[in-house]
Amino acid sequence: MGEKKVIDARDTYCPGPLMELITYMKQASVGDTLELLSTDEGSAADVPEWIHKVGHEVVSNEKVEGVWHIQVRKAK
Amino acid sequence: MKILVVGGGTGGTILANNLARRLSGEIRARKVRITLLTASDRHMYQPGLLYVAFGQMATDQLYRDQASLLESSIDFHVDPVEQFHLDKNQVTTKNGKVHEYDMLVIATGSRIVPEQIPGLTEGAETFYTEATAVKMFKCLREFQGGKVAVVVGVPHKCPIAPVELIFLLHDYFKARGIRDKVTIKYHYPIGRIHTIENVAKWAKPEFERMGIEYETLFNVKEVDVKNKVVKSEEGTETGYDLLIAIPPHRGMEVIEENNLGQGGWIPTDRYKLTMKDHDNVYVLGDTTNLPVSKTGSAAHFEAEVIAENIASIVKIGAPVRDYDGKVYCFIEAGHDRATYAMFNYLNPPDLKPASKPMHWFKVAYNQMYWTSVRGLL
8 A cells, every 4th residue: 555645736837736746656656646736727637637648547536625636546 | 143055056046145145234243154055166057058059158158156156255165965964953064064053045956867767868868967968069960850859857947948949949940941851849748738828828829830740748758769769658659860858857866865855855835935844944946845847036036035034033033925936937939039937826927929129138137147146136
């Protein structure tokens, strides 16, 4: 069972939520879960698209009080 | 009070100078001492490397002596820190000297790690060091036509650099009269051509006007140097005759070796700019783990906030303001035109059409930097 790390990418335009997530996914170990916090509306679609394309796993994707909480698991 | 600044790049130098000026009376009265420790006796203007790669700036124009940039009241040593003892408010340097502090500022920066991607070091040109920028220029000079592929590692310093590179490549080959013999293909890690949505919206028609091909959601996995093919994590690949890479970055080894932050990025409060769980330790520039551009501009604005706050702590016992995430980046748009992106945590950039005056302002800034880094601009 891997660790869960929270990436706070709220209110950021550069490098932006998905770029932040890619950075931390590279540092993570297989099995780790990462939770991305984002206020960027595009993240809800962009992040799952990238995760599926690379072959990782989206655990959950929900908006709570204006903030997207997207949990992903590193699969390879 | 002993204030110790570790790192003499853009952020550390601006901070030390700004602070020395704000606390000049206290320094003269021997109530405050500012020490700066760094690894080099030379200071590099890093944005100049892109110009070097296109033969538009000589390598000696990149440097000034670090000592010449610092206020004389700053106790300056070329002796990099090797060990941080945050529990004792001490650091130990390469020469074995122990420095104690009351307030510490860590501004050690970042480094390129092309070796993290198999084949990238051997197969790609880059411009993030003096040697590689010169090599890239020679390579461009010899290039007579074919497919140029540009790939972007994550994370990377200067997020505007990938699009600026494209504009300069287009201009360079056009000026040599071989643009019709060159195809340029741009590959970007996320689902649009730049991470800042407004920059992506602005650049897309520019790319189309110049005939730039592009592929998004392309994270470099490996370079097959023998067959001249670059492969992505997403399962696609591109052939090339000339590969140019924005290399991935990490924080400095000393940060990782001292367990101050994963990847060399120190956990930092996004408003106070203090290190997590260490109120007397500030973090600055590329060294932070903040979701903020790794640029000299961010380091500059952060340095001003930290200098003002440390000075006010000395004078009134409390900091006076927060960092609002401000970044200002010039964007060279080719054909002697430029624009800029200015934004903070709450306000996205609103890009203006590229213009010649903004390009000449950028050219002037390449010299004005030396005034800026002295903390005067």
